[in-house]
Amino acid sequence: MTATADRPRATGTPPTAPPSGRAPSDTTGKTDRQVRRIAFSQKLSRWDVKYSPYLYISPFFILFAIVGLFPLLYTAWVSVHEWNLIGGQGDFVGADNFAFVLQQEQFWIALRNTFSIFLISSVPQVATALLIAAVLDRNLRGKTFWRMGVLLPYIVAPVAVALIFSNMFGDQYGLINNLLGNIGIDPIGWHSDVFASHIAIATMVNFRWTGYTALILLAAMQAIPRDYYEASMIDGAGIVRQFFSITIPQLRPTLIFVIVTSTIGGLQIFDEPRLYDSAGQGGASGQWMTITIYLYNLGWGQLNFGRAAAVAWLLFIIIVLVGLLNLAITRRIASGDNPQKVLNRAARRAARTRRDQEVDA
Amino acid sequence: MTFSRRTTATGALAGAAALALVITGCASSGAGDEQTGADGDITLTVATFNDFGYTDELLAQYEEDNPGVTIVHNRAATSNDARDNFFTKLGAGSGLADIEGVEVDWFAEMMQYSDLLADLSDPEVADRWVDWKSEAATDAEGRLVAYGTDIGPEAVCYRADLFAEAGLPTDRAEVAELLEGDWDRYFEVGDQFVEATGGAWFDSAGATYQGMINQVEFAYEEEDGTVIATENPEVKAIYEQVLEASETQSAHLAQWSDDFFAGMANGDFATMLCPGWMLGVIEGNAPEVTDWDIADVFPGGGGNWGGSYLTVPAQGANVEEATKLAAWLTAPEQQLTAFDAAGTFPSQVETYEQDALLSATNAYFNDAPVGEILVNRSEAIGVAPFKSVKYFPINDALQKALTRVDVDDTHTIESSWEQFVAEVEALG
Numbered sequence: 001m002t003a004t005a006d007r008p009r010a011t012g013t014p015p016t017a018p019p020s021g022r023a024p025s026d027t028t029g030k031t032d033r034q035v036r037r038i039a040f041s042q043k044l045s046r047w048d049v050k051y052s053p054y055l056y057i058s059p060f061f062i063l064f065a066i067v068g069l070f071p072l073l074y075t076a077w078v079s080v081h082e083w084n085l086i087g088g089q090g091d092f093v094g095a096d097n098f099a100f101v102l103q104q105e106q107f108w109i110a111l112r113n114t115f116s117i118f119l120i121s122s123v124p125q126v127a128t129a130l131l132i133a134a135v136l137d138r139n140l141r142g143k144t145f146w147r148m149g150v151l152l153p154y155i156v157a158p159v160a161v162a163l164i165f166s167n168m169f170g171d172q173y174g175l176i177n178n179l180l181g182n183i184g185i186d187p188i189g190w191h192s193d194v195f196a197s198h199i200a201i202a203t204m205v206n207f208r209w210t211g212y213t214a215l216i217l218l219a220a221m222q223a224i225p226r227d228y229y230e231a232s233m234i235d236g237a238g239i240v241r242q243f244f245s246i247t248i249p250q251l252r253p254t255l256i257f258v259i260v261t262s263t264i265g266g267l268q269i270f271d272e273p274r275l276y277d278s279a280g281q282g283g284a285s286g287q288w289m290t291i292t293i294y295l296y297n298l299g300w301g302q303l304n305f306g307r308a309a310a311v312a313w314l315l316f317i318i319i320v321l322v323g324l325l326n327l328a329i330t331r332r333i334a335s336g337d338n339p340q341k342v343l344n345r346a347a348r349r350a351a352r353t354r355r356d357q358e359v360d361a
Numbered sequence: 362m363t364f365s366r367r368t369t370a371t372g373a374l375a376g377a378a379a380l381a382l383v384i385t386g387c388a389s390s391g392a393g394d395e396q397t398g399a400d401g402d403i404t405l406t407v408a409t410f411n412d413f414g415y416t417d418e419l420l421a422q423y424e425e426d427n428p429g430v431t432i433v434h435n436r437a438a439t440s441n442d443a444r445d446n447f448f449t450k451l452g453a454g455s456g457l458a459d460i461e462g463v464e465v466d467w468f469a470e471m472m473q474y475s476d477l478l479a480d481l482s483d484p485e486v487a488d489r490w491v492d493w494k495s496e497a498a499t500d501a502e503g504r505l506v507a508y509g510t511d512i513g514p515e516a517v518c519y520r521a522d523l524f525a526e527a528g529l530p531t532d533r534a535e536v537a538e539l540l541e542g543d544w545d546r547y548f549e550v551g552d553q554f555v556e557a558t559g560g561a562w563f564d565s566a567g568a569t570y571q572g573m574i575n576q577v578e579f580a581y582e583e584e585d586g587t588v589i590a591t592e593n594p595e596v597k598a599i600y601e602q603v604l605e606a607s608e609t610q611s612a613h614l615a616q617w618s619d620d621f622f623a624g625m626a627n628g629d630f631a632t633m634l635c636p637g638w639m640l641g642v643i644e645g646n647a648p649e650v651t652d653w654d655i656a657d658v659f660p661g662g663g664g665n666w667g668g669s670y671l672t673v674p675a676q677g678a679n680v681e682e683a684t685k686l687a688a689w690l691t692a693p694e695q696q697l698t699a700f701d702a703a704g705t706f707p708s709q710v711e712t713y714e715q716d717a718l719l720s721a722t723n724a725y726f727n728d729a730p731v732g733e734i735l736v737n738r739s740e741a742i743g744v745a746p747f748k749s750v751k752y753f754p755i756n757d758a759l760q761k762a763l764t765r766v767d768v769d770d771t772h773t774i775e776s777s778w779e780q781f782v783a784e785v786e787a788l789g
Contacts, residue, residue, distance in 0.1 A: 086452040086474055104787055166619065173623040191615070192769035278617035280441075281757075284764035285771055285780070300445050302754060302788065303470070 150211035162275030414699025493745030513636030637706035663741030
């Protein structure tokens with residue numbers, strides 16, 4: 001922090017300046033600074049300006065290289081070998097592990113489940129969060145109370161959430177089926193039916209994450225200059241119009257962030273489906289077995305790390321692809337980079353016609 | 362910019378705190394390695410799961426008798442957690458406790474790596490266990506690598522009130538007589554019960570199957586490890602028999618699900634197969650019910666369900682001391698204490714003649730003489746199923762096949778079997 005604040009001064013001041021002005025060069029490791037040639041000191045300062053920023057951000061990258069990049073590459077190494085949890089590295093098998101996994105019906109079931117759960121959790125989640133945030137953004141009484149309230153589910157441990165919800169979604173004695181029974185609806189097979197089990201799991205996910213997402217969106221909403229709303233109000237725009245024409249376009253970067261993170265989280269979903277029943281294997285016919293559960297079963301159930309690593313890499317590739325797709329879609333939804341453009345009706349109209357033409361084409 | 366004194370102080374404090382955390386973090390994780398103190402004091406770590414019945418008092422007693430020994434007892438919540446931990450650290454070559462509890466469910470998998478475990482053979486303890494228990498823990502080279510703790514001899518638990526409703530006898534001796542015979546007899550009485558009451562006879566196909574398959578010596582694998590599960594007519598026959606019966610007799614509850622526990626209390630089913638440790642499960646989940654009872658009988662003779670072992674990983678620093686402690690913990694006297702504390706039925710032959718076990722009764726089960734019943738049931742166990750490496754993944758797949766038909770109702774008996782065959786092939 002000190003260095004950042006002082007750096008501009010340090011470059012401009014002669015070496016005889018007060019010690020405080022030379023603090024940054026200390027960080028490069030030279031402590032003995034009694035008599036030095038001016039040129040070297042200046043060189044130091046120049047290096048300081050050039051390289052210090054990289055030094056300051058380096059902890060992240062060093063840490064990432066150790067705990068992120070290395071495991072990623074090592075997993076790739078494991079995935080092309082026969083690898084037992086205890087026996088360790090076996091023969092090199094090339095793409096055999098990938099081929100095996102891709103030929104398994106279970107993998108495709110897991111893929112289907114993962115996408116299904118991801119879609120029926122993420123889409124409603126972001127939409128609801130957006131609405132909640134919009135409501136919280138207005139002048140409410142007891143603002144802080146409501147804002148903290150929406151975050152409350154997030155601090156409940158996932159294990160506790162899963163326990164409570166799997167109790168509610170019990171097939172014979174669950175709360176929900178009892179309620180349905182009371183109004184004359186047949187009980188739903190929350191654990192036997194594929195889609196019903198996905199709904200139950202998506203409910204758990206949404207319960208935990210909607211408030212969290214809402215708060216992120218709320219923070220972004222608060223940063224939107226109020227002038228826009230005033231100006232649009234004078235133009236006669238209602239709340240709904242404001243929401244779609246100002247709030248959403250202004251939220252674009254945050255929306256992209258939220259959608260990308262929820263994509264990653266959604267495709268890696270593990271806790272909730274694993275705790276959904278006592279066996280934790282995703283159901284007798286894999287009704288709610290997700291890719292991460294499949295990975296876990298291969299790695300720790302069958303102790304076959306080679307195949308598990310192959311699944312991990314496939315999941316990685318899938319997430320990257322879906323992330324890119326999401327990015328492309330999000331850009332289209334929330335078009336318009338700067339506020340002027342947004343408020344300029346002519347431009348908007350032009351954009352709309354352009355879009356329509358594109359759709360037609 | 363200069364730091365204000367306050368900032369410096371806070372910074373220093375934060376730094377010191379962080380340092381302290383790192384140091385203590387290292388210290389606690391390193392405790393396992395650095396066990397020999399100045400005066401020869403050692404710390405032994407014991408890792409178990411669920412409830413082995415090793416109370417603090419029991420361990421304190423050992424510490425008292427063996428000055429210089431401190432025991433640290435870590436309990437994992439479930440056997441699955443313990444399994445993951447065990448295999449991960451066994452592979453890594455360090456980090457395991459001095460004594461590790463191992464469940465019979467993953468015992469066969471562990472036996473593949475028996476050379477990573479200490480040889481515990483000792484003439485002094487050789488005749489301690491029922492034969493099949495110690496035989497299973499002896500590897501190909503004749504090394505005994507695990508000491509048996511408990512076993513799960515099975516009896517039949519039943520609801521006296523539901524039996525009365527169906528016009529069946531309710532006294533436990535008469536029930537034992539009624540059910541005496543093979544599985545055909547068990548399902549036959551089941552038919553009578555269902556006809557009379559319309560209720561369910563047993564909890565789930567999965568649990569009942571477990572009792573039946575545990576009476577087959579070579580169910581899924583031959584002695585050389587060849588997988589025969591999908592071709593073995595015996596397996597298929599049991600599978601079909603239990604599922605055909607389950608159509609009318611099962612309560613269709615998946616084992617260990619919330620519904621299953623609720624069913625125990627709600628009287629959803631009249632009987633269930635009852636290893637010793639199941640008594641505690643029933644009592645815990647149906648504390649209000651007064652009609653659960655236990656009969657000294659088991660269809661088809663006897664059967665064992667579950668049970669655990671203690672192992673001493675060779676990677677530990679105090680193998681010798683740990684072996685001594687493991688031997689002490691599995692000695693008949695301590696096993697009786699554990700039986701008292703957690704209902705874990707001992708695998709030590711000597712205890713079966715001791716009054717403490719024989720006279721044990723259980724108030725919840727209408728003062729049933731559980732000690733005597735379980736001793737009888739243990740003696741009736743004739744077959745120790747051969748379980749090799751693939752046994753448990755295969756059994757798991759078969760349990761899922763049963764669930765698909767019995768609980769989920771998504772498959773027919775045939776189509777579910779086909780899926781099971783495919784899953785077993787995928788294990789290859």
